[in-house]
Amino acid sequence: MSSAKLFDLTGKTAIVTGGGSGLGRVMALALAEAGANVVVCSRRLEVCEKVVQEIEGLGSQAIALALDVTEPASVRQGLDQAISHFGKIDILVNSSGTVYEAPATEMPLEQWRAMMDINVTGTFLMCQAVGKHMIENEYGKIINISSSIGFKGTDPEAVDSIGYTTSKGAVMTLTKDLAVKWGRHGVTVNSIAPGVFQTGMNNPEIPGTLVQKAGPIIASQVPVRRLGEDNDIVGAVLYFASTASDYCTGQILVVDGGLGAK
Numbered sequence: 439m440s441s442a443k444l445f446d447l448t449g450k451t452a453i454v455t456g457g458g459s460g461l462g463r464v465m466a467l468a469l470a471e472a473g474a475n476v477v478v479c480s481r482r483l484e485v486c487e488k489v490v491q492e493i494e495g496l497g498s499q500a501i502a503l504a505l506d507v508t509e510p511a512s513v514r515q516g517l518d519q520a521i522s523h524f525g526k527i528d529i530l531v532n533s534s535g536t537v538y539e540a541p542a543t544e545m546p547l548e549q550w551r552a553m554m555d556i557n558v559t560g561t562f563l564m565c566q567a568v569g570k571h572m573i574e575n576e577y578g579k580i581i582n583i584s585s586s587i588g589f590k591g592t593d594p595e596a597v598d599s600i601g602y603t604t605s606k607g608a609v610m611t612l613t614k615d616l617a618v619k620w621g622r623h624g625v626t627v628n629s630i631a632p633g634v635f636q637t638g639m640n641n642p643e644i645p646g647t648l649v650q651k652a653g654p655i656i657a658s659q660v661p662v663r664r665l666g667e668d669n670d671i672v673g674a675v676l677y678f679a680s681t682a683s684d685y686c687t688g689q690i691l692v693v694d695g696g697l698g699a700k
Contacts, residue, residue, distance in 0.1 A: 439681070443681070444680060444681050444682040445472060445676050445677075445680045445681075445682055446472065446473055446680070446681075447469060447472040447473040447474035447529070447676075447679060447680060448472075448473035448474075449473070450473070450474045450475070450528040450529055450679075451474060451475040451476075451477065451520070451524040451525070451526060451527050451528050451529070452466075452469045452474045452475070452476050452477065452527075452528065452529035452530070452531060452679065453476075453477040453479060453516075453517075453520055453527055453529070453530050453531070453564075453568060454466040454469070454476060454477070454478055454479065454531040454533060455479045455480065455505065455507055455531070455532050455533055455534040455560070455564060456479075456480055456532075456533035456534035456535060456583075457476070457477075457478035457479055457480060457486060457489055457531075457533065458478060458479075458480040458482055458484075458485030458486040458488070458489055458502075459480070459485055460533075460637050461533060461583065461632065461635060461637055461668075461671050462480070462531070462533035462534070462583075463478075463489050463492075464637070464668045464671055464672065465531055465533060465671060465672070465675045466478050466489055466493065466500075466531075467489070467492060467493060467496070468671075468672040468675055468676060469529065469531075469675065469676070469679060470493040470496050470498035470500060471496055471498070472676055472679075472680070473498070474498070474528075474529065474679070475498065475499045475500065475524050476490075476493055476498065476499075476500040477500070477501055477503060477516075477520040477523075477524070477527075478490055478493070478500055478501070478502050478503070479502075479503045479504075479505040479507075479516060479534075480504070480505065480534065481504060481505070481506050482504070483502055483503070483504040486502035486503065486504070487502040489502070490502045499524075501519075501520070501523055501524075503516045503519055503520065507532075507534045507556060507559075507560030507561070507563060507564055508555045508556055508559055508560050508563070510563055510567075513563050513564060513567050514567060517567050517568060517571065521571065526571070526575060527568055527571055527572065527578070528572075528577065528578060528579060529578070529579045529580075529581070529679045530564060530565070530568045530569075530572075530578070530579070530580045530581065531581045531583070531675065531679075532560070532561045532564050532565065532580070532581070532582045532583060532609075533583045534556055534557075534560055534561075535556060535557050535583065536552060536553055536556045536557065537553065537599055537601075537602040538552065538553060538599060538601060538602070539597070539598045539599045539602075540598065540599070541594065541598055542598075542600040545599075545600055545601060549601060550600075550601040552601075553599075553601035553602055553604075553605045554601065554604075554605055554608075557602070557605035557606065557608075557609060558605050558608045558609060558612070561582055561609055561612060562612060565580055565582070565612070565616055565627070568580070569616065569620060569625060572620075572623070572624075572625045573620065573623040573624075573625060575624075576623060576624040577624045577625070578620075578624065578625040578626070579625075579626055579678060579679050579680075579683070580613075580616070580625065580626065580627040580628070581628055581629070581630060581675060581678045581679060582609050582612065582613045582627070582628070582629045582630075583609075583629070583630055583632070584606045584607075584609040584610050584613070584629045584630070584631045584690065585602070585603075585606040585631055585632060586631045586632065586633045586692050586693075586694040586697065586698050587602070587603050587606065588603055588605075588606030588607040588608075588609065588610055588631065589607070589610075589631070589698065591603070596656070606631075609629060610629055610631070610690050613627050613628065613629040613688065613690065614627075614688045614690075617687040617688030617689075618688060621687050621688075626678070626683060626684070626686065626687035627687055627688065628678045628683065628686065628687060628688065628689045628690070628691065629689070629690045629691070630671065630674045630675065630678070630690075630691050630693060631690050631691065631692045631693065631694070632666060632671060632693050632694065633660070633665075633666055633692070633693060633694025633695055633697050633698070634656050634660075634665050634666060634694070634697075635665065635666035635667070635668075635670070635671070636665050636666065636667060637666075637667075637668060659697065659700075660694070660695040660696065660697045661695060661696030661697065661699065661700070662695040662696055663695075664695065665695075666693065666694070666695065670693055670695075671693060674691050674693050677691075678691070
């Protein structure tokens, strides 16, 4: 098989949660450019519809769905709509996530629960629903977005969110366990662990974000001497979504400019 065909997603259909903004939007566009039909989901339908317009401008097909990953009924309804429209689902990218910063001694329980609910339970519910469909079809590619800070503790002056780091560590373990359980059914489950990117929750134009507070300092510590940019995530998602990764499952691909290697 040629290298071009290894990454060709023509005829495949992908669901991207959190696809209306940030890295979710970037990955949705990348999958569309590779030939996939894309179902763009988030709780905010209007932002998803804008991404659909971008995808259609590329000549690909897409639909927007309002979907709450923490609600089983919403997940089921969204999956039914996606299958009704495109016939099947081949790729799932779980990119929905939230973060709240506070010292561990002061972390509000409701915020802890929100991070666990969206980042962990939401990822599981999507994997569960879409995974069942993929197992029936004996084919599927699941990509869970975790974080490089899910591997270890973080300096509170950088990221002070015990709930976020804990939830992203849980996503990694969820990924590995599902990979072991579902590999025999033709379903691969992998995770991308981004470092600090200048997008989404780290938009430098939003006061209080990590990049806005300490972007230059962090960049100076990254071995490649810069923060992540949109295109830096594209290769990773296309690899895990395509035939190129058929013999790769249960893996965490860190995309952090080498910061975790220090």
